[in-house]
Amino acid sequence: MLETIAPAQEQAPPFRLLTAKNQAPSRTLPDRYRLSHLRQLEAESIHIIREVVSEFEKPVMLYSVGKDSSVLVRLAQKAFFPGRVPFPLLHIDTGYKYQEMYSFRDQFTKENDLDLRVYTNQPAVKDGTNPYDLGTAACCGQLKTKALLDGLAAGGYDAAFGGARRDEEKSRAKERIYSFRDRFGQWDPKNQRPELWSLFNGHIREGESIRVFPLSNWTEIDIWQYIELENIPIVPLYFAQEREVIDAGGTLIPVDNFPFRDRLRGPIKTVKTRFRSLGCSPCTGAIRSEATTVGEIIKEMFQVRTSERANRVIDHASDDAMERKKREGYF
Amino acid sequence: MTSFIAQKEEQELLRFSTAGSVDDGKSTLIGRLLYDAKSLLDDQLSALEAKARVDGDQPDWALLTDGLKAEREQGITIDVAYRFFATPKRKFIIADTPGHEQYTRNMATGASTADLAIVLIDARHGVRTQSKRHAFIAALLGTPQLVVAVNKMDLVDYDQSVFEAIRRDFDHFVQQLGIRAPQYIPISALLGDNVVDHSESMSWYEGPSLLHFLESTPVGINRNLKELRFPVQYVSRPNQNFRGYSGQILSGIVRKGDEILVHPNQQRTTVESIVTYDGELEEAFAPMSVTLTLADELDISRGDMLVTPRHEAGVARDIEAIVVWMDHVPLQVNGTYTLKHTTRKTRALVEAIRYKVDVEEASQVEGQALALNEIGCLKLTTMQPLFFDAYQDNRKTGSFILIDEQTNLTVAAGMILKADQGGSDTLLANPVSAAERALYFNQKPLTLWLTGRVGAGQLAVAQAVERALFERGGYAYRLDQSAPRGLFRLAEDAALLNKAGLAAVVVDDFWQNPSREAARAQVGADAWFEVHLEASLGWAEANDESGFYEHVRGQRDHVDRAQQYQRTTATDADLTLNVEQLDVPELVASILAALETRGFLGRLRDEPA
Numbered sequence: 057m058l059e060t061i062a063p064a065q066e067q068a069p070p071f072r073l074l075t076a077k078n079q080a081p082s083r084t085l086p087d088r089y090r091l092s093h094l095r096q097l098e099a100e101s102i103h104i105i106r107e108v109v110s111e112f113e114k115p116v117m118l119y120s121v122g123k124d125s126s127v128l129v130r131l132a133q134k135a136f137f138p139g140r141v142p143f144p145l146l147h148i149d150t151g152y153k154y155q156e157m158y159s160f161r162d163q164f165t166k167e168n169d170l171d172l173r174v175y176t177n178q179p180a181v182k183d184g185t186n187p188y189d190l191g192t193a194a195c196c197g198q199l200k201t202k203a204l205l206d207g208l209a210a211g212g213y214d215a216a217f218g219g220a221r222r223d224e225e226k227s228r229a230k231e232r233i234y235s236f237r238d239r240f241g242q243w244d245p246k247n248q249r250p251e252l253w254s255l256f257n258g259h260i261r262e263g264e265s266i267r268v269f270p271l272s273n274w275t276e277i278d279i280w281q282y283i284e285l286e287n288i289p290i291v292p293l294y295f296a297q298e299r300e301v302i303d304a305g306g307t308l309i310p311v312d313n314f315p316f317r318d319r320l321r322g323p324i325k326t327v328k329t330r331f332r333s334l335g336c337s338p339c340t341g342a343i344r345s346e347a348t349t350v351g352e353i354i355k356e357m358f359q360v361r362t363s364e365r366a367n368r369v370i371d372h373a374s375d376d377a378m379e380r381k382k383r384e385g386y387f
Numbered sequence: 388m389t390s391f392i393a394q395k396e397e398q399e400l401l402r403f404s405t406a407g408s409v410d411d412g413k414s415t416l417i418g419r420l421l422y423d424a425k426s427l428l429d430d431q432l433s434a435l436e437a438k439a440r441v442d443g444d445q446p447d448w449a450l451l452t453d454g455l456k457a458e459r460e461q462g463i464t465i466d467v468a469y470r471f472f473a474t475p476k477r478k479f480i481i482a483d484t485p486g487h488e489q490y491t492r493n494m495a496t497g498a499s500t501a502d503l504a505i506v507l508i509d510a511r512h513g514v515r516t517q518s519k520r521h522a523f524i525a526a527l528l529g530t531p532q533l534v535v536a537v538n539k540m541d542l543v544d545y546d547q548s549v550f551e552a553i554r555r556d557f558d559h560f561v562q563q564l565g566i567r568a569p570q571y572i573p574i575s576a577l578l579g580d581n582v583v584d585h586s587e588s589m590s591w592y593e594g595p596s597l598l599h600f601l602e603s604t605p606v607g608i609n610r611n612l613k614e615l616r617f618p619v620q621y622v623s624r625p626n627q628n629f630r631g632y633s634g635q636i637l638s639g640i641v642r643k644g645d646e647i648l649v650h651p652n653q654q655r656t657t658v659e660s661i662v663t664y665d666g667e668l669e670e671a672f673a674p675m676s677v678t679l680t681l682a683d684e685l686d687i688s689r690g691d692m693l694v695t696p697r698h699e700a701g702v703a704r705d706i707e708a709i710v711v712w713m714d715h716v717p718l719q720v721n722g723t724y725t726l727k728h729t730t731r732k733t734r735a736l737v738e739a740i741r742y743k744v745d746v747e748e749a750s751q752v753e754g755q756a757l758a759l760n761e762i763g764c765l766k767l768t769t770m771q772p773l774f775f776d777a778y779q780d781n782r783k784t785g786s787f788i789l790i791d792e793q794t795n796l797t798v799a800a801g802m803i804l805k806a807d808q809g810g811s812d813t814l815l816a817n818p819v820s821a822a823e824r825a826l827y828f829n830q831k832p833l834t835l836w837l838t839g840r841v842g843a844g845q846l847a848v849a850q851a852v853e854r855a856l857f858e859r860g861g862y863a864y865r866l867d868q869s870a871p872r873g874l875f876r877l878a879e880d881a882a883l884l885n886k887a888g889l890a891a892v893v894v895d896d897f898w899q900n901p902s903r904e905a906a907r908a909q910v911g912a913d914a915w916f917e918v919h920l921e922a923s924l925g926w927a928e929a930n931d932e933s934g935f936y937e938h939v940r941g942q943r944d945h946v947d948r949a950q951q952y953q954r955t956t957a958t959d960a961d962l963t964l965n966v967e968q969l970d971v972p973e974l975v976a977s978i979l980a981a982l983e984t985r986g987f988l989g990r991l992r993d994e995p996a
Contacts, residue, residue: 261795
């Protein structure tokens with residue numbers, strides 16, 4: 057039999073991988089030292105929040121009143137217990153949020169002893185900026201992106217926590233946990249710092265900043281399960297109830313307090329609906345649902361077959377709508 | 388209902404990375420996993436199908452996975468993307484890394500947090516260099532489990548011998564590396580063979596399907612519960628009565644009443660309580676984030692580490708480490724970088740490249756430079772000691788990153804092999820090296836040579852530069868003609884200051900010779916920076932306070948000299964500034980900016996308290 061004979065002249069010595077274990081672990085973990093996926097995600101997020109507070113001079117948490125914000129606040133409380141959350145919350149208010157969101161925001165921040173700041177692009181509001189006359193992109197540009205950048209600059213914040221998750225949208229899938237922004241608040245997706253292990257590089261120059269996403273590795277289901285597990289308060293709009301809505305070509309828009317009621321065409325119906333994600337009233341639709349508890353929402357989630365932001369008008373204007381907004385400074 | 392939710396909350400989490408070339412079918416495999424695990428949603432699917440209708444082809448799974456516009460246009464993936472799916476048994480996080488040659492850094496990033504790596508091999512092409520490289524990097528980053536998915540089995544008629552040949556080839560390679568044997572699975576991602584369900588076309592294969600393997604392989608197997616490693620991340624002092632140390636347990640278990648040892652001051656104390664928002668705990672373990680209070684009041688701050696006294700961490704300033712270089716600017720031997728390790732940041736000096744690693748051949752090679760995507764073994768010295776374990780024993784305490792002090796970019800990922808022999812123990816016997824001085828002073832030796840006509844204001848600028856350097860933490864000394872010195876003597880003195888690691892700021896208005904070549908040769912080109920302060924003769928004469936011009940004009944013999952002087956400007960300056968147009972602060976700012984660009988000045992940025 058012809059065996060291959062090793063060549064007389066050996067080449068360079070093979071490299072032994074000194075960084076790798078060469079043997080299988082002798083035993084698996086005892087059950088009591090297993091940590092469920094939610095507790096692992098929680099520990100990771102707390103680590104991120106503490107790291108930012110330790111390395112930055114003036115952090116702030118972007119607070120959108122939604123379910124992810126509620127979770128983010130809980131994680132911050134856990135990170136600094138028994139101390140208080142050591143940074144303010146900043147709500148970028150477009151003026152078009154639902155009334156339930158404003159009342160929830162004020163009560164939630166008061167009960168939890170949180171330092172809430174609200175910032176609005178006042179000149180744009182005075183000009184009557186709205187998505188019907190300007191289009192959704194320009195309206196978001198003024199009331200959200202510009203307001204956000206101005207609000208961050210006005211506060212002199214060098215790090216801003218946001219509740220974005222990588223499973224939300226495909227351009228988010230590549231975003232770092234520490235997302236570097238230049239002096240204009242812009243994101244350069246082709247020039248991101250590599251992020252290895254849980255070692256974050258928070259080095260910035262004067263005027264530059266980072267956005268931090270402690271929920272990066274959470275999915276929508278994780279958020280709901282955590283809300284259930286931790287009994288975290290959320291805006292009642294997330295729960296189904298009979299609402300008077302305009303059926304505007306499949307998008308269900310509640311008409312209660314709706315500022316552009318006369319601009320919508322479509323039949324008015326009373327339907328049991330809830331919101332999967334919350335935004336501005338002109339641009340966020342409700343979905344038909346029977347879910348009135350978090351448990352029922354989770355059950356519904358396992359059956360639902362549309363992605364979370366599908367009811368957001370802003371995202372599907374074009375295939376790369378979200379990426380463009382992010383480059384310009386949007387969250 | 389409650390039990391249903393509770394059961395879902397108790398799921399395990401498996402993180403894995405995938406690597407493969409454009410043609411290996413990686414996107415198809417991920418699309419297939421997401422599809423079969425029902426993680427694709429109707430609107431994503433309809434977007435996919437709409438595109439497929441336009442192109443008149445099968446759904447293009449890459450459309451789902453290529454997130455950025457630039458990538459979709461170029462049809463390539465340029466960055467690590469994270470994707471999520473779940474089955475009733477487990478939650479999965481995929482780090483999806485591009486497989487192009489220039490993206491070693493992406494593969495390393497994806498592998499750094501992975502419990503498992505899937506390496507894709509195209510059955511038609513057999514084991515190619517690319518696949519070896521993927522396996523190599525995954526293993527280098529300490530990924531505990533490798534899965535080799537031999538894809539496109541449908542295109543080789545599901546032939547067992549093709550699969551076996553690939554397995555043999557790859558096993559040979561893996562044995563050379565000295566790592567655990569991978570799991571081999573023959574699949575067709577396109578048709579779904581052995582992805583979720585057992586393939587009927589490959590009845591000869593008796594192992595698990597890919598998804599079955601992902602669901603059943605033990606997770607957390609490289610989690611170390613033996614040695615407590617708790618780096619202090621944040622000192623919590625909400626009121627006078629509470630002093631807690633917050634952080635994430637990187638390995639081990641901590642119990643109330645346990646004795647612990649604090650690095651670096653080596654004091655011992657006991658754990659008084661384990662505080663969390665959800666109440667106090669009796670014990671906590673990796674990877675929980677908790678807050679500990681201790682029995683004694685010790686001086687402990689961020690970056691210190693609490694450990695089990697029976698298993699102390701390694702403590703050293705000299706380490707040997709494998710690094711993956713990730714920046715376009717190559718590694719500088721004798722350069723200094725900020726090193727971040729656990730919650731500790733310190734400055735590190737690259738003393739030498741021990742060897743480089745040829746990923747293609749999986750061998751050690753000689754080399755004196757490390758460029759983007761290259762891997763090498765370095766000897767590093769840090770300003771403060773590190774508390775560490777070898778990477779193969781503990782990924783969390785064995786890893787670090789290097790940050791460029793000028794650009795702030797993350798330039799390298801490092802894995803500690805061991806403390807360097809001949810390090811701290813014999814330190815006393817070693818003379819202090821120039822590199823150590825540079826590390827300590829946070830500056831490279833520098834001779835800033837300010838030349839120009841008499842009266843061009845060299846002295847005022849020199850004093851201002853000296854102060855500016857001093858204020859930013861630099862060590863500078865000004866040499867001028869308060870004692871009469873010749874050109875050569877000034878250069879000699881400057882060279883001596885440089886040897887001591889200091890910066891020399893030299894005031895020069897010797898005007899006979901327009902070249903400073905001799906002084907430059909004495910000081911050495913590496914440390915030399917010459918600034919010519921340019922002024923017209925009229926301006927210089929008007930601003931001269933020394934009486935030089937009056938003196939020269941008063942002496943008939945020296946008329947020639949005055950004429951000669953009229954022609955004189957430095958011919959070899961690194962930077963020329965016009966003093967008639969700029970005031971002193973502007974001149975200083977220009978000089979500092981130029982020094983920074985040349986890499987003479989480090990950026991001192993202290994951590995906020």
